Amino acid sequence: MSFCAGRVVVVTGAGQGLGRAHALAFAAAGARVVVNDVGTAAEAVAAEIRAAGGEAVASAGDVADWAYAHALVRAAVEAYGRLDVLVNNAGLVRDRMLVSLTEAEWDEVLRVDLKGHAAPMRHAAAYWRDRAKAGEPVDARIVNTSSGAGLMGSVGQLNYVAAKAGIAAMTVVAAVELARYGVTVNAIAPSARTAMTQDVFADDMRAPEGGFDAMAPENVSPLVVWLGSAESAGVTGRVFEVSGGSVSVADGWQHGEAVDRGRRWRPEELGPVVHDLLAAAPKPAPVYGA
Incomplete structure (x- = not known):
């Protein structure tokens, strides 16, 4: 109960x-949680946390709405006097091959995700x-949710890939x-069994009858809780892949070896160089x- 005791956490898409797994894990670690989702799902999870002895309030709304996003931050401050952690988790998929992708499917995924x-x-x-400029101590965290699709690409998910890479x-x-304000920002690229991934992980959707369920969403949450804790203060700007009991650091684009001609190249010179x-x-x- 003490790992995140006193910290105030907003989790989006937590219905x-x-x-939901992240919200429950933060509450179990002693955090006070603002549960966001659309409709009634947020209140159901907040009630579940309270029934287990934790502290939580619900905030129903669309996180892609600029005004509501501001209201969500204010909801945490009004309920608990502060905000320490933002976990961005809300997202959806509209899978389609490029030649069949509609404008609406592109816009919806880029908007929500x-x-x-x-x-x-x-x-x-x-x-x-504003807290930092007022001289108040800030030890805050943002944990974003990317995807292996965003890091490596995924056939039939061009819109989702673009959003998650972004x-x-x-x-x-x-x-x-x-960093100057005392805020760290990291991301996870999780693999887990959820309603959104039921088509992607169709062969892994059934939980085993006994033993370790590697695809359970609860496997991802311990890393998210750690990234939201005071202990993670020295870690920022990193992307972690997490699945089952496996955690790794994903590395992004790097500058490669260069060949410099010292002048403008001619097209016919570049074939051997590129190869x-x-x-x-x-x-x-x-x-x-x-």
């Missing part, structure tokens, strides 16, 4: 799946900046921008589903 991370981050960041990129930039560079470069990770 089911990973978000990417803007739904950016809007709460923006308003939480402003709150912590989340990973936003994470590393926000980590640099917010040599590719031969020396590490092989890219395969796209999921390729």
Whole structure:
């Protein structure tokens, strides 16, 4: 009960799946939780936390709405006097091959998944900046939710891949921008059994009758709780892959070896140069589903 005692945590998309598991895990660690989702799901999880002896309030709304995202941050402050941790988890999928992708499917996923991370981050960041400028101590955390699809690519998920890759990129930039205010920003790329992943992990959807259930969403939450704790203060700008009992650090784009001609290249010169560079470069990770 003491690992996150006294910390105030907002978890978005916490009405089911990973978000619900995170909210319950933070509450079990002693945190006070603001449970966000659309409809009545948020209140159901908040009631579950209270029934177990924890502290939680619900806030129903669309995190991709700029004004509501601000209200969500204020809800934490009004309920508990502060905000220490923002866990951005809300998201959805609308899977489609590129040649069949509709504008509506593109817009919906980018709005909910990417803007739904950016809007709460923006308003939480402003709150912590104001606290820091007022001379108050700030030891805050943002934990975003990317995906292996966003890191490696995934066939049939172009819109989702774009959103999740954007989340990973936003994470590393926000980590640099917010360090001066006492805020760390990290992301996870989880693999777990949820309603959203039922098609992706169709072969792994059934929990084993006995033994360790590697696809349970509760396996992801301990890392999220640790990243939200005071103990993680020295870790920022990183993306962690987590699945079952496995945790790893994902590394992003790196500057590769360069060949500098010292002048503008001619197109006919570049064939051997590009082939040599590719031969020396590490092989890219395969796209999921390729």
